[in-house]
Amino acid sequence: MSAIEESQPPRAGRLPRNARRRQLLDAALSVFVAQGYHAAAMDDIADKAGVSKPVLYQHFPGKRDLYLALLDESAASLMEAVRSAMSATDDNKERVRATVAAYYEFVEDKTGAFRLVFESDLIGEPEVRDRLEAVERQCAEIAAEVIASDTGLPDAEARLLGAGLAGIAQVTARTWAANGEPLPREQAIDLVASLAWRGIRGFPRTDEH
Structure with a gap:
């Protein structure tokens, strides 16, 4: 396993919808605070949460929706x-x-x-x-x-x-x-x-x- 792979969080298993939403919001907050809105990317948020981008988009249509929430x-x-x-x-x-x-x-x-x-x-x-x-x-x-x-x-x-x-x-x-x-x-x-x-x-x- 490469050093990059080791540094990435494990992909999350299935969670109840409310728990998954909470997880995604927490990850997004961490990324927005660290990088600001404009520099933050949905890829960064998905990686931080340990989910795939399709999972992220199931809950939030876009970065602005996440930010406003x-x-x-x-x-x-x-x-x-x-x-x-x-x-x-x-x-x-x-x-x-x-x-x-x-x-x-x-x-x-x-x-x-x-x-x-x-x-x-x-x-x-x-x-x-x-x-x-x-x-x-x-x-x-x-x-x-x-x-x-x-x-x-x-x-x-x-x-x-x-x-x-x-x-x-x-x-x-x-x-x-x-x-x-x-x-x-x-x-x-x-x-x-x-x-x-x-x-x-x-x-x-x-x-x-």
């Missing part, structure tokens, strides 16, 4: 994390920290899925751009709903504050990751949450008016 999945994961952070407690200070933590945990995920949401090399494509704008807007709106309910601020003001909180969390998390995680995650989260809370706490809860 992963983008939708990653975006949904982030939105659910932000929603959980906001609903986990009635303490606004803890909500702020939990929201910041959601972004740091998303960025720290070793799969690198955050790169599809925050660093996509297909941002110029309308169907990708629309998805990215939607996840940004929806994360801000999740925060804005709680802010509006607690403070009685008009919707427009609450949405702006929600976008501000999401923006601070996203940008600092990406900067932290890009710089090689120079601080322990919890310390970084505390630092950024403290900054955000100092601004948001200036808007008292409705029941404190």
Whole structure:
């Protein structure tokens, strides 16, 4: 057996359809994160998954379909994390920290899925751009709903504050990751949450008016 043959993953046996789809998505994510969309090839993804190209095409008609499926999945994961952070407690200070933590945990995920949401090399494509704008807007709106309910601020003001909180969390998390995680995650989260809370706490809860 040649060195090339030894380095290739064994071809996978039959799996239930859902398990095979999961396997293919995981392989595609690894390839897209490592190579970017344009450099990645379906051959690379099939090899990574240990399947033939016909098997890959049975599940996904093309590379773009794979990418969009992963983008939708990653975006949904982030939105659910932000929603959980906001609903986990009635303490606004803890909500702020939990929201910041959601972004740091998303960025720290070793799969690198955050790169599809925050660093996509297909941002110029309308169907990708629309998805990215939607996840940004929806994360801000999740925060804005709680802010509006607690403070009685008009919707427009609450949405702006929600976008501000999401923006601070996203940008600092990406900067932290890009710089090689120079601080322990919890310390970084505390630092950024403290900054955000100092601004948001200036808007008292409705029941404190």
